[in-house]
Amino acid sequence: MTSSAESSVRSFDIRGMTCAACSARLERVLKKTPGILDARVNLALERADVAVEPAVTPETIAAAVDRAGFSATLRSDDPVVARAEREAREAEATAARRRTGRLLAVSALLTAPFIVAMIAMMAGFGHILPAYLQLVLATAVQVLAGRRFYRGAWNALRGGGANMDVLVSLGTTAAWGFSVYQMATVHHMVEEHLYFEASAVVLTLVLLGKFLEERAKASTTRAVRSLMALRPETATQLAEDGSYQTVPVTRLLPGDRVLVRPGERVPVDGVILTGESHFDEAVITGESLPVLRAVGGPVVTGAVNGEGAVTVEVGAVGEDSTLGRITRLVENAQSGKAPVQRLVDRVSAIFVPVVVAVAVLAFALWLAFGGGLEQALAAAVAVLVIACPCALGLATPTALVAGTGAAARAGILIKDIEVLERAAHVGTVVFDKTGTLTAGRPELQALVASDGVDPARLLALAAGAQTGSEHPLARATLDRATRDGVAPLAAEDVRAVPGKGLSARVDGETVLIGTAALLDEHGIDHADLDKAGLGRLGPEMTLAYVTAGDRAIGLFGYADALRPEAPAAVAELGRRGIRTLLLTGDRPAAARAIAGAAGLDDWRADVLPEGKAAEVEALRAAGRRLAMVGDGVNDAPALAAADVGVAMGSGTDVAMETAGITLMRPDPRLVGAALDIAAATSRKIRQNLFWAFVYNVIGIPLAAFGLLTPALAGAAMAMSSVSVVTNAGLLTRWAPKLPPVAMPKD
Secondary structure, X not given: OOOOOOOEXXXXXXXXXXXXXXXXXXXXXXHXXXXXXXXXXXXXXXXXXXXXXXOOOHHHHHHHHHHOOOEEEEOOOOHHHHHXXXXXXXXXXXXXXXXXXXXXXXXXXXXXXXXXXXXXXXXXXXXXXXXXHHHHHHHHHHHHOHHHHHHHHHHHHHOOOOXXXXXXXXXXXXXXXXXXXXXXXXXXXXXXHOOHHHHHHHHHHHHHHHHHHHHHHHHHOHHHHHHHOOOOOEEEEEOOOOOEEEEEHHHOOOOOEEEEOOOOEOOOEEEEEEOOEEEEOHHHHXXXXXXXXXXXXXXXXXXXEOOOOEEEEEEEOHHHOHHHHHHHHHHHHHOOOOHHHHHHHHHHHHHHHHHHHHHHHHHHHHHHOOOOHHHHHHHHHHHHHHOOOHHHHHHHHHHHHHHHHHHHHOOEEEOOHHHHHHHOOOOEEEEOHHHHHEOOOOEEEEEEEOOOOOHHHXXXXXXXXXXXXXXXXXXXXXXXXXXXXXXXXXXXEXXXXXXXXXXXXXXXXXXXXXXXXXXXXXXXXXXXXHHXXXXXXXXXXXXXXXXXXXXXXXXXXXXXXXXXXHHHHHHHHHHOOOEEEEEOOOOHHHHHHHHHHHOOOEEEOOOOHHHHHHHHHHHHHOOOOEEEEEOOHHHHHHHHHOOEEEEEOOOOHHHHHHOOEEEOOOXXXXXXXXXXXXXXXXXXXXXXXHHHHHHHHHHHHHHHOOOOOHHHHHHHXXXXXHHHHHXXXXXXXXXXXXXXXXXXXX
């Protein structure tokens, strides 16, 4: 769900939903409310995201939710308040589970005599409980355990709909009421005509199912809770006079300095000013080994400092930090709705009325064909009980929450459900080169100067033109100048030429640095330089020409090491039957060398940034489902054009904002892992929907034909929800199986 300048999205916590019919009805009510442009309700997270016009107030939305039979509380945008609200929700949910557990224990204790008596009779001994004892036990269960279902049914009917609570209330009340009627009218062997055990057992089993469901739902949402818990609330701020004081993290601003002691969590994103230490960043990147960070190195919120105290300059805080962005991405993905869920919502919208009609029809037909009142009532009650649509509503969101949470713990962020579904069907993976398959830290290894050109002046001109640039090749040039003791010359009028290089005015001369195509555009001949230099540069090197005035004066050769994980990553994709392709703006010789070393199936070279998106579109037009993996600004159009854009977390913010999947550490093996968890989550969703539908498709006819007692129907209904949530919960154990990295040969 997105918002425009004319709208905004507000999130609410919803109380009172019990099944898919509830969430579907609330969504319909919200969408019909004036001023609400769109609404998305998530049953598993008990959350509603509402896109509204500026004039719509939270009170208006809360009133609409109340009319539907539920209650809504606006989620705060303030990080401190939001954290307090989240902790309050978790405490409330824990308390609710404990209340349900206590109520279940009491209900089970009251129902136990019925179970014992039934087992004893089936074993050939024992007797039916006395009628008045049955009445007392069943009434206690009906009042204590049934109260929550009556309350939910009333709220649903008051809101103009029907839900699971309506079915449970109708079924158990009918069984209990009919038994009371039998006690008043039948005076001989009345115990044989009572259905008290059905009402008591059904309520207890349904309550058991809700208890297990609540516990399972809590475990599937553990990922976001654990991410939230990583944010320190306070930090040790360093003042100008050198003193320290403990302040709330929310008071820190970019440029402030904080002290992070050994064993503490880093409270902000920033850069180390003094000191060095190892940092455990597993909660952010999924990397198990601590990473050494020294002066100038980045640190991220939530990482645990190891052995050394460091002073950090604040870069980003709270929601703007890496951890804040991760949490927001995970929450947005978990609150999404799969396309198949829309079908479930349409089914749920008419499900309860249809079930009630089937129950009435079964009752009427049993009476019409001589089945008797008792048999007719038993069939109707069984239909009402077994058809509760809890499992349908939980099938998709629980799998989605569990899958995206497990992925986040492994350092894989999935933006939304649509991306996840597309990722499950990817057949081609397209890689960018620099920073993706290579380390992104090229070195200027070869420098060829034209005849009569001083190599030191050549380097000074190039370094001056590239001072201030964030491009990896520019940094490599400046590093070489520093190592060689060459001072960059002052530059002005620096202009970037996307995909080709840059131009600048250095020491009174117009200087170009870039590709052969850039020189060709300016009519500068470089044939002599090619003859002198190309033979001295390795085929794997990236080339950059340097000109002064209208003359080519030098050729630089940069080498960027292949990431050690790249061959293993590509080989693993090949074993899955996925085709791999390199797409780079580099020259053909360098592209061929990198593609060969990594084991890629194919490569394309000399592709400009705008050409990358066109290449991706062409591959898609040929019928390929593809993922594009990149890390730079120039990769953003291709990432957006692909079915699935995958950004390396070490890359630019633009790439990460554009991509549907972000890998929080620069390990290309995580590409295969991302596709794996996407496929696993999609499988769980299909499995859950299959079992949810199967329970109803098989169970309702069996109940209508009298082949299921109300008690067995209650057990089947409870187990349907439990099995769906438990099946989804298995995803929380998922961990990426990364192929081993081949050790370099001596």
